[in-house]
Amino acid sequence: MTCSQEGRPVPGGGGCVEATGVCRDCMGCAKTGSGKTAAFVLPILQKLSEDPYGIFCLVVTPTRELAYQIAEQFRVLGKPLGLKDCIIVGGMDMVAQALELSRKPHVVIATPGRLADHLRSSNTFSLRKIKFLVLDEADRLLEQGCTDFTKDLEVILGAVPATRQTLLFSATLTDTLNELKSLAMNKPFFWESQAEVRTVDELVQRYLLVPEKVKDAYLVHLIQTFQDEHEDWSIIIFTSTCKDCQILNMMLKQFNFPSVALHSMMKQKQRFAALAKFKSSVFKILIATDVASRGLDIPTVQVVINHNTPGLPKIYIHRVGRTARAGRHGLAITLVTQYDIHLVHAIEEQIKTKLQEFSVEERAVLSILTQVNVTRRECEIKLEATDFDEKKEINKRKQMILEGKDPDLEAKRKAELAKIKKKNKQFRARVQQTLQALGLGESYTELEPHPGSIPGGPRTGTSPEGRSGAEPRALRELPPMG
Numbered sequence: 447m448t449c450s451q452e453g454r455p456v457p458g459g460g461g462c463v464e465a466t467g468v469c470r471d472c473m474g475c476a477k478t479g480s481g482k483t484a485a486f487v488l489p490i491l492q493k494l495s496e497d498p499y500g501i502f503c504l505v506v507t508p509t510r511e512l513a514y515q516i517a518e519q520f521r522v523l524g525k526p527l528g529l530k531d532c533i534i535v536g537g538m539d540m541v542a543q544a545l546e547l548s549r550k551p552h553v554v555i556a557t558p559g560r561l562a563d564h565l566r567s568s569n570t571f572s573l574r575k576i577k578f579l580v581l582d583e584a585d586r587l588l589e590q591g592c593t594d595f596t597k598d599l600e601v602i603l604g605a606v607p608a609t610r611q612t613l614l615f616s617a618t619l620t621d622t623l624n625e626l627k628s629l630a631m632n633k634p635f636f637w638e639s640q641a642e643v644r645t646v647d648e649l650v651q652r653y654l655l656v657p658e659k660v661k662d663a664y665l666v667h668l669i670q671t672f673q674d675e676h677e678d679w680s681i682i683i684f685t686s687t688c689k690d691c692q693i694l695n696m697m698l699k700q701f702n703f704p705s706v707a708l709h710s711m712m713k714q715k716q717r718f719a720a721l722a723k724f725k726s727s728v729f730k731i732l733i734a735t736d737v738a739s740r741g742l743d744i745p746t747v748q749v750v751i752n753h754n755t756p757g758l759p760k761i762y763i764h765r766v767g768r769t770a771r772a773g774r775h776g777l778a779i780t781l782v783t784q785y786d787i788h789l790v791h792a793i794e795e796q797i798k799t800k801l802q803e804f805s806v807e808e809r810a811v812l813s814i815l816t817q818v819n820v821t822r823r824e825c826e827i828k829l830e831a832t833d834f835d836e837k838k839e840i841n842k843r844k845q846m847i848l849e850g851k852d853p854d855l856e857a858k859r860k861a862e863l864a865k866i867k868k869k870n871k872q873f874r875a876r877v878q879q880t881l882q883a884l885g886l887g888e889s890y891t892e893l894e895p896h897p898g899s900i901p902g903g904p905r906t907g908t909s910p911e912g913r914s915g916a917e918p919r920a921l922r923e924l925p926p927m928g
């Protein structure tokens with residue numbers, strides 16, 4: 447493959463070694479499951495074979511599971527070279543890691559937080575001689591989301607030499623291109639796979655319009671159907687929060703589904719164990735937060751279900767990319783409530799394709815509705831009896847302290863904000879009452895979302911029943927809830 451500078455690949459272009467022999471930094475953007483890992487592992491191993499020493503290469507990646515997966519690829523492909531690697535991630539023994547680092551492995555694969563901790567606290571190893579710095583899922587590493595890596599990255603970038611080759615990879619690089627360019631120097635070579643549609647052709651993408659309150663019944667019905675019809679299929683269900691992930695797992699277990707959970711509030715050993723059980727197909731259902739949405743390569747995954755519609759199109763791209771990998775086929779179903787329709791439109795616009803409706807037997811959903819809702823409530827009560835929320839609070843406080851914030855001050859600010867919001871709400875309610883008393887309430891109630899309707903006109907692939915614009919049947923036929 448050859449390229450143009452900062453452009454798409456062009457025939458006969460110069461590649462990433464300039465005429466002067468100096469290696470240019472590289473930014474690689476290709477669809478999920480297309481083999482980006484091997485695209486950086488193989489050239490690094492080739493260079494390592496010419497001049498083997500440690501520490502030769504540093505790979506930084508956002509999640510611990512991904513670090514282990516990348517290390518596995520280095521091990522398999524680097525076996526003939528007698529490659530020595532070292533994985534530096536949080537949740538594992540820091541002393542053992544320090545010892546491994548001091549033994550000068552050829553390749554270090556790390557998550558930012560733990561590596562920065564080692565750099566701050568230890569002088570038994572050095573990254574001053576590395577030739578390659580790889581930032582896998584580079585856009586995530588630079589994002590300032592719920593986990594902000596920027597401070598740790600500063601420490602890491604301060605510890606690596608200026609003369610190095612930096613390689614940035616992701617399926618969604620383009621949105622953060624300008625920030626990434628500041629990391630990649632010496633006229634970065636930018637390679638982007640040419641395709642209008644940003645998801646793979648082998649992926650069938652569907653949405654299922656469901657009222658918020660009956661979402662779980664639809665989920666249970668979908669899983670039951672897939673289990674009955676395709677015994678060997680593995681399914682990943684993505685949820686928005688750790689708590690939801692935990693509750694859904696408890697709930698599915700109550701229905702005797704073989705499920706495991708993966709989220710950041712679990713101990714690292716439990717996380718690895720859950721993933722291993724799912725990878726080996728001992729458990730066919732993985733319920734996960736976005737900690738599993740990037741990079742994980744599990745060939746047996748046939749279906750991805752989004753229990754919540756992702757708030758950002760790029761999260762959607764990575765989540766659904768856990769299936770239909772390396773030329774295989776896969777199915778992604780996104781549960782969409784009346785409040786999420788604008789999110790679906792944003793996703794469709796980004797991926798340049800329309801999601802089509804997935805039709806289900808609604809009578810079957812209705813038949814399990816009460817049982818599912820009661821089970822969920824029972825699981826919620828069980829979880830409330832544990833210290834799950836308390837643990838979350840402790841973790842939050844720890845994170846704030848690490849970020850240099852005062853947790854008590856932050857709590858006070860949050861409480862004040864909530865007070866202001868409450869006052870605003872009361873004020874709006876009073877205005878609404880007054881308007882209604884004057885017979886002017888109509889224009890305000892129009893702002894409320896109508897369950898089941900899809901603003902933005904009819905969609906492609908609507909089922910023959912033509913649910914677009916109409917209230918879904920399940921919503922009208924719901925039996926009274928217990």
Ligand SMILES: Nc1ncnc2c1ncn2[C@@H]1O[C@H](COP(=O)(O)OP(=O)(O)OP(=O)(O)O)[C@@H](O)[C@H]1O
Nearest residue numbers: 477478479480481482483484617741743767771772
């Ligand atoms: N040339 C190849 N031929 C066949 N399979 C390949 C090839 N290169 C890579 N693979 C396999 O394709 C799968 C997906 O590769 P990989 O995990 O690197 O994808 P990716 O592009 O990094 O995806 P993501 O964006 O989701 O991280 C892996 O199982 C890998 O072993």
